[in-house]
Amino acid sequence: MSMLYKEIDDFEAFAYHQKQFKKITKKDLLGKWNLFFFYPADFTFVCPTELEDLQEKYQEFKNAGCEIYAISTDTHFAHKTWHDISENISKIEYPMIGDPSHALAYDFDIFDEKEGLVQRGSFIIDPEGKIVIYEVNAGNVGRNADELLRRLLACQFVYKHGNDVCPAKWQPGNQTIKTSIENIGK
Template structure:
C-alpha cells in the first residue's frame, strides 16, 4: 500500500541536537517541510556516510524551509555517544530522533521487526504533515542528499504550482509540464 498522502501519526520522541536532549512531537513538524531520514543503527558503516552527506546539504534544506530529522531505533543517549566519538557524526547539527519503542518506524512502515532496526527510508513530509515523497533502500545501499534535496524542491514547486508537474531530472528554473485537463487522471 502506498504511503503517499498518509498523515504522520501523533508522536513524541527524544532527540539529540547540538549538545542537548529535547523532545520532538508532531506539532514541531506542522507548518513546515520535513525530511525523516531513517537508518538502521548508530555505530555502523554506511549510516555515517549518509548522515554526513545530509549534514553537508543541511543549510540548503534549511534555506528551503525544511527540517531534517534522522531517525534510528537507538536511544538519544546512544546518539550523543556516537556524536561525541565520531568525526563524521560530530558534524551533525540537525535533530537525531530516538525511536527505541519503534513508534516512528512502525508509523512510516520501515521497521525490520526481526532485527528491531529501521530500513533506510527517506520521507518528505509537507507542512500539513502528509508524506509526499518516499523511498526505501536495501540496507547495503546508501542514499544521496543532493537527489533528496532535488525531490524536496520539486515537491515544493508542485505544491505551489498545482497545475504543473516536474519531469524527470527537473531542477529549479527548468521547464515544467502543464498537463491538459483530459490527461490529468493519467499522471
C-alpha cells in the same frame, strides 16, 4: 499499501540536537517541510556516510525551509555518545531522534522485525504533515542527499503551483509541464 499522502500520526520522541536533548512532536513539524531520514543504527558502516552527506547539504535544506530528522531505533543517549566520540558525526547539526519503542518505525512501516532495526527509509513530509515522497532502500545501499534535495524542491514547486508537474531530472528553474486537458497526449 502506499504511504503517499498518509498523514503522520501524533508522536512524541526525544532527539539529540545542538548538544541538548529535545522533545519532538508532530506539532513541531506542521507548517514547514520535513525530511525523516531513517537509518538502521548508530556505529555502523553505511549510515555515517549518509548522515555526513546530509550534513553537507543541510544549509541548502534549511534555505528551502526544510528540517532534517535522522532517526534510528537507538536512544537519544546513544546518538549523543556517537556524536561525542565520532569526528564525522560530531559535525551533524540536525536533530537525531531516538525511536527505541519503534513507534515512528511502525507508523512509517519500515521496522524490520527480523533484524530489530529500521530499514533505510527517506520520507519528505509536507507542511500539512502528509508524506509526499518516500523511498526505502536495501540496508547495504546508501542514499544521495543531492537527489533528496532535488525531490524536496520539486515537491515544493508542485505544492505551490498545483497545475504544474516536474518531469524527470527536473531542477529549479527548468521548465515544468502544465497539466491541462489541452496538453494530454503531447
